[in-house]
Amino acid sequence: MKDYRPDDFDFNQTLGEITQGIKKPNILICGATGAGKSSVVNYVFGEDVAKIGHGIPVTRGITKFQQENIGVVLYDTEGYEIGTEKVSNYKLNVETWVNEFRENESDKHQTMKTANDNSDLSNQIHEVWYCISAANKRVTDMDIDVIRMLNRKKLPLAVVLTQIDNVDAEELQAMEEAIRNNCQVEFFRTSVSDDEVVISALNDYLQWDELIKWAIDHLDESLREGFISALKGNLAAKKRLINHKIIPLYTSGAAGVALTPIPFSDAALLVPIQIKMSLHIMKTYGLDQKLGNLSSLVGSVVVSESGRLLAQTLSANLFKLIPGVGTAIGTTVNTAVASSFTAAMGYAISEICFRCATAVFEEGKEIEWNDYFNGENIGKLMTEWFRVARRG
Ligand SMILES: Nc1nc2c(ncn2[C@@H]2O[C@H](COP(=O)(O)OP(=O)(O)OP(=O)(O)O)[C@@H](O)[C@H]2O)c(=O)[nH]1
Numbered sequence: 269m270k271d272y273r274p275d276d277f278d279f280n281q282t283l284g285e286i287t288q289g290i291k292k293p294n295i296l297i298c299g300a301t302g303a304g305k306s307s308v309v310n311y312v313f314g315e316d317v318a319k320i321g322h323g324i325p326v327t328r329g330i331t332k333f334q335q336e337n338i339g340v341v342l343y344d345t346e347g348y349e350i351g352t353e354k355v356s357n358y359k360l361n362v363e364t365w366v367n368e369f370r371e372n373e374s375d376k377h378q379t380m381k382t383a384n385d386n387s388d389l390s391n392q393i394h395e396v397w398y399c400i401s402a403a404n405k406r407v408t409d410m411d412i413d414v415i416r417m418l419n420r421k422k423l424p425l426a427v428v429l430t431q432i433d434n435v436d437a438e439e440l441q442a443m444e445e446a447i448r449n450n451c452q453v454e455f456f457r458t459s460v461s462d463d464e465v466v467i468s469a470l471n472d473y474l475q476w477d478e479l480i481k482w483a484i485d486h487l488d489e490s491l492r493e494g495f496i497s498a499l500k501g502n503l504a505a506k507k508r509l510i511n512h513k514i515i516p517l518y519t520s521g522a523a524g525v526a527l528t529p530i531p532f533s534d535a536a537l538l539v540p541i542q543i544k545m546s547l548h549i550m551k552t553y554g555l556d557q558k559l560g561n562l563s564s565l566v567g568s569v570v571v572s573e574s575g576r577l578l579a580q581t582l583s584a585n586l587f588k589l590i591p592g593v594g595t596a597i598g599t600t601v602n603t604a605v606a607s608s609f610t611a612a613m614g615y616a617i618s619e620i621c622f623r624c625a626t627a628v629f630e631e632g633k634e635i636e637w638n639d640y641f642n643g644e645n646i647g648k649l650m651t652e653w654f655r656v657a658r659r660g
């Protein structure tokens with residue numbers, strides 16, 4: 269078997285290829301000044317996504333936030349102040365811009381002719397999050413007016429009822445009633461108070477998870493990965509995406525490599541596939557944002573483990589446990605071996621990344637990456653995957 273060395277691979281380039289392949293949903297964020305738009309965005313995507321000063325004004329009152337390695341594009345509308353002339357301008361601005369958006373975006377794409385833009389969907393607003401602050405204790409005619417206008421354009425729209433820590437239950441109910449009576453939209457209660465007591469008291473009312481589920485469900489399948497990878501936290505959703513969408517992408521790639529029986533020595537062909545899969549998993553958990561050179565660490569571990577473990581598991585007859593793996597094993601890597609070995613590797617890397625992400629993002633721990641990404645952990649988890657596969 270060819271001995272791959274970490275130097276044979278450009279991990280950052282691979283990570284770049286993965287990033288290029290991810291389509292990004294365009295999300296429009298609406299609401300009055302101080303409604304809590306920025307707070308919602310920061311809560312859902314983390315503070316890096318729409319950093320002050322990083323936006324590009326696209327038209328009067330609308331700022332675009334886009335970063336190469338982040339899977340969503342946000343359009344933040346400058347809020348209107350109740351009682352100023354900005355109120356009437358707001359609706360007109362948003363409406364005009366939404367109308368022109370498609371045209372402008374397709375012009376731009378024609379001029380730029382970006383090689384990797386194969387998405388017919390890129391020139392659309394994919395959904396609207398309309399923020400209404402519960403702190404104002406009322407839903408204004410203006411809000412209703414703009415929501416109806418956007419509804420007529422058939423844009424999926426959710427009302428984010430923000431700052432609910434500022435109202436009592438009755439006031440909240442009255443506002444929800446007002447929304448229900450005036451427009452047909454789904455709404456979700458949120459608050460970003462950093463007071464733990466407040467948040468735990470509100471726990472039964474808060475609907476962040478529901479908002480995120482709504483947002484995912486209303487995106488085209490092809491745009492969900494970008495959205496989910498851009499989320500802060502939400503590790504369970506990320507894990508689901510990895511198991512159901514990302515790992516299968518690579519296991520079928522691996523099966524393709526082995527479609528015609530290939531000599532055992534060519535099992536190394538699986539290494540590049542597994543590296544790319546591992547970096548893809550790591551990126552989905554947002555770990556690539558955390559430490560610049562983590563991709564080379566993960567890549568290197570996969571390079572060294574993949575070959576070793578394949579040889580080892582073959583000799584340990586582990587594969588005999590997998591249905592469909594023929595007796596030719598030992599001389600050829602057939603499709604079942606190639607894909608199950610890759611699936612096992614994907615499972616192991618996903619578990620390890622999940623543990624790291626939990627420690628770093630949810631528990632705020634400083635961790636030693638080597639304690640997580642090492643041959644022992646990968647080997648143990650892969651064996652676990654094979655045991656489950658055998659039983660299943
Ligand atoms: N108590 C409480 N305050 C909040 C909450 N969300 C936002 N705020 C505060 O409300 C103010 C406005 O929030 P932003 O998120 O900046 O509102 P915005 O809609 O982005 O405002 P503009 O960009 O000026 O239109 C800030 O001082 C926030 O700290 C919340 O859930 N609870």
Ligand SMILES: [Mg+2]
Nearest residue numbers: 305306307344
């Ligand atoms: Mg703001």
